[in-house]
Amino acid sequence: MxxxxxxxxxxxxxxxxxxxxxxxxxxxxxxxxxxxxxxxxxxxxxxxxxxxxxxxxxxxxxxxxxxxxxxxxxxxxxxxxxxxxxxxxxxxxxxxxxxxxxxxxxxxxxxxxxxxxxxxxxxxxxxxxxxxxxxxxxxxxxxxxxxxxxxxxxxxxxxxxxxxxxxxxxxxxxxxxxxxxxxxxxxxxxxxxxxxxxxxxxxxxxxxxxxxxxxxxxxxxxxxxxxxxxxxxxxxxxxxxxxxxxxxxxxxxxxxxxxxxxxxxxxxxxxxxxxxxxxxxxxxxxxxxxxxxxxxxxxxxxxxxxxxxxxxxxxxxxxxxxxxxxxxxxxxxxxxxxxxxxxxxxxxxxxxxxxxxxxxxxxxxxxxxxxxxxxxxxxxxxxxxxxxxxxxxxxxxxxxxxxxxxxxxxxxxxxxxxxxxxxxxxxxxxxxQLYAPDPDWKPGTTGFQLGIDATLGNLPADKKVRDATAAAxxxxxxxxxxxxxxxxxxxxxxxxxxxxxxxxxxxxxxxxxxxxxxxxxxxxxxxxxxxxxxxxxxxxxxxxxxxxxxxxxxxxxxxxxxxxxxxxxxxxxxxxxxxxxxxxxxxGAKGTLPAPPPSAKRVLDPPPSTGTPEQIALGTKLYSNSCSVCHGNAAVAGALNPDLRHSTALGNPKLWQDIVHDGLLKQNGMVAWKGQFTPEQIEAIRLFVVKRANEDKALGGN
The missing domain is CATH 2.140.10.10 (Quinoprotein alcohol dehydrogenase-like superfamily)
Known part of the structure; x- marks a missing residue:
């Protein structure tokens, strides 16, 4: 990332x-x-x-x-x-x-x-x-x-x-x-x-x-x-x-x-x-x-x-x-x-x-x-x-x-x-920025080719840590x-x-x-x-x-x-x-802008977190090194790209595979990652995002 x-x-x-x-x-x-x-x-x-x-x-x-x-x-x-x-x-x-x-x-x-x-x-x-x-x-x-x-x-x-x-x-x-x-x-x-x-x-x-x-x-x-x-x-x-x-x-x-x-x-x-x-x-x-x-x-x-x-x-x-x-x-x-x-x-x-x-x-x-x-x-x-x-x-x-x-x-x-x-x-x-080596890295087929492990840079679901980071x-x-x-x-x-x-x-x-x-x-x-x-x-x-x-x-x-x-x-x-x-x-000009549109407040409503520790660990590394480039640190997106914690596919493993593995939404920029990830790896990424969504919901996040 x-x-x-x-x-x-x-x-x-x-x-x-x-x-x-x-x-x-x-x-x-x-x-x-x-x-x-x-x-x-x-x-x-x-x-x-x-x-x-x-x-x-x-x-x-x-x-x-x-x-x-x-x-x-x-x-x-x-x-x-x-x-x-x-x-x-x-x-x-x-x-x-x-x-x-x-x-x-x-x-x-x-x-x-x-x-x-x-x-x-x-x-x-x-x-x-x-x-x-x-x-x-x-x-x-x-x-x-x-x-x-x-x-x-x-x-x-x-x-x-x-x-x-x-x-x-x-x-x-x-x-x-x-x-x-x-x-x-x-x-x-x-x-x-x-x-x-x-x-x-x-x-x-x-x-x-x-x-x-x-x-x-x-x-x-x-x-x-x-x-x-x-x-x-x-x-x-x-x-x-x-x-x-x-x-x-x-x-x-x-x-x-x-x-x-x-x-x-x-x-x-x-x-x-x-x-x-x-x-x-x-x-x-x-x-x-x-x-x-x-x-x-x-x-x-x-x-x-x-x-x-x-x-x-x-x-x-x-x-x-x-x-x-x-x-x-x-x-x-x-x-x-x-x-x-x-x-x-x-x-x-x-x-x-x-x-x-x-x-x-x-x-x-x-x-x-x-x-x-x-x-x-x-x-x-x-x-x-x-x-x-x-x-x-x-x-x-x-x-x-x-x-x-x-x-x-x-x-x-x-x-x-x-x-x-x-x-x-x-x-x-x-x-x-935190830089960490990944001695096991191999070139992929899609996305960034960095040779580093970005996992350690994920910010935890801790408000004090996030506030301190923001101040810095x-x-x-x-x-x-x-x-x-x-x-x-x-x-x-x-x-x-x-x-x-x-x-x-x-x-x-x-x-x-x-x-x-x-x-x-x-x-x-x-x-x-x-x-x-x-x-x-x-x-x-x-x-x-x-x-x-x-x-x-x-x-x-x-x-x-x-x-x-x-x-x-x-x-x-x-x-x-x-x-x-x-x-x-x-x-001397006096022009004004129209009022900005009201911001819509989103509420986190994820499915229960069911991933095993092994699946979560795998999904964390895969997401951090590939998906975070577009969808944000710790699965918290910015103003432009979809925030996966709110995805309608989060509770639907098949739809998630259709999108990530097969490129169902490629016309929106979400190309197929089947050359990079196996279905099992893609499922691990979903389970990681589910876990993150539940953590932020507990924090009162959105």
Missing amino acids: RLRLLAATALLALTSCNNSKTASPPATSGVTDAMIADAAEGEWLSYGRDYAEQRFSTLKQVNDSNVGQMGLAWFADLDTARGQEATPLMHDGVLYISTAWSMVKAYDAKTGALKWAYDPQVAREKLVDVCCDAVNRGVALYGDKVYVATLDGRLVALDQKTGKVVWTKQTFPADSHMAITGAPRVVKGKILIGSAGAEYFTRGYLAAFDPQTGNELWKFYTVPGDPSKPQEGKHLDAAAKTWSGDFWKTGGGGTVWDSITYDPVTNLVYFGTANAEPWNPAHRNTNGAGDSLYTASIVAVNADTGEYAWHFQETPEDRWDFDSNQQITVADLMIGGQKQHVIMHAPKNGFFYVLDAKTGKFISGKPFVDGINWASGLDPVTGRPSVNPDAKYEVTGKPFLGSPGAVGAHSWTPMSFSPLTGLVYIPTNNTP LTGALVAFDPVAGKVKWKVPYPMPTNGGTLATAGNLVFQGTATGEFNAYSADAGKKLWSFGTQSGVLAAPMTYSIGGEQYVAVLAGWGGVWDVSGGSLVSPKITPNISRLLVFKL
Whole structure:
């Protein structure tokens, strides 16, 4: 389970040449490369606004002296009740968004009138291959087209004016366990996208596609393939020496599910890679050592060819799911009295990295959160972490309570950088996690492939333990000085996984929260200046634009994502329902939202618990290591996926088998698990859930 809550080229050129094709000429009308590189002040043309991904706007009509006068200009309800994680784009008066299930919508950016909508009809059973909800983080604009990458791996080009499909291309095999949740990026006349799923038999890559045809132009693999066959480049020959055993049979991981940044100064594309697969190194490196390149790393490649330039591995031999897929930001900083062209990164592992943009040389790495215990620090010259021996749970054979946990000190929610204050604004999490080895683990056929035993992380039916755990799982907005390597100010939150940030020249930082607020703070001091109740948690990052001399601020609201699907509601009593909307604000607006629907109180009414101790023990382990990914810690689900304690099938063993074994509800995302579990094992899972439901009923739970 991703979220385990606290419990107490033969040549280098082969990289590109094997698949290299001639690209179409760059766009000369509509949205061009030059426009993205130097975005007009009032527009937002790329995921991070411009190539540098600073998420900083020079607009300042809305500022720290008048933001209190901002109100709701318009809103649009969305036709999907899943997590919303996209950053809207705005060009020529039109606002473009993607929603959950990879749908795309275009609105008049001033009035909110819907211009068109597109639904790629993603099969709902694809949800089993996605760790953290059916989300999509945004579209790309280029020429006269809108590009969206769908959950099931299609790259789709839509006409900007009508939303009609121009072409579609399947970017990975249709029967693959891969998925796509990230936003495509435009780089020198190419559309770049990777894939997600480093826990699902996947081999990571970043690929470039022709914007006019969808033809693949180059592909860069992030981990080696079958060692008995030639590798696709010298960089993989080098990486293969850091793996051993049959790692390639589970794919290796290292997916590029977010963080793609282009730097025109160096002509390099920087991207982050995910964890190695499985998490437990004992099941991917049979000789007991190896860094598992290029997982949990920043990699730089030539933007024209996809050839390897350099890499920096932030978490060697990652065993804690410390993905490096978080946003990579390019900037010029004054360091030691000299201007340096750098990239800045705040990955899951809790250290803030500053690297030379041209060479990848380590400049600095300082903690941006408290409580890091997996490493005592970073080597001041190389940046390599000094790993705590106790954190190597596969070596000690003992559980390790790690901080950060797999949710990360900073997850995908974008940070922003203000050149005016020199600060980076980071949504941070405090979510320790228990890691325990499973020496008997074998790869399955469905779901996560982790190599760990998540059973010990189940929270007991004990209110004191749950309350103490809830108090320990928090979040914050952190303003970090990348030159001094210190936190300048911090705003604490009662829950983790709060929204991404936006910085503006009006000395403002905007951020939504998991508890249903959209806030504005002074960028220099962190003083709260304005707030709006969103009725649902905000995960997405806001953006801003202007039309007719008026500045607007837009954000998607809609609770979901990793904290919800993995059972954060068990210890997060303030968790919000999913009410998915696009919200747009401006000065002087007086709009209001309709009253939220009343929440229905559910009563636990399970059948009697009849499982034997052996059945319950088996069901506990199977549920914890597989089912909890969607249905929650200790069988307590979040707001999106079914809570099995309330299932109508709980007292009907045959119906339970029809659903779990045979896939009766696959159209709802509940695929068949008959290749993974026997009927006896599935019955053990049912008996475990029955027991848990009775325990919570005795506690007065619901």
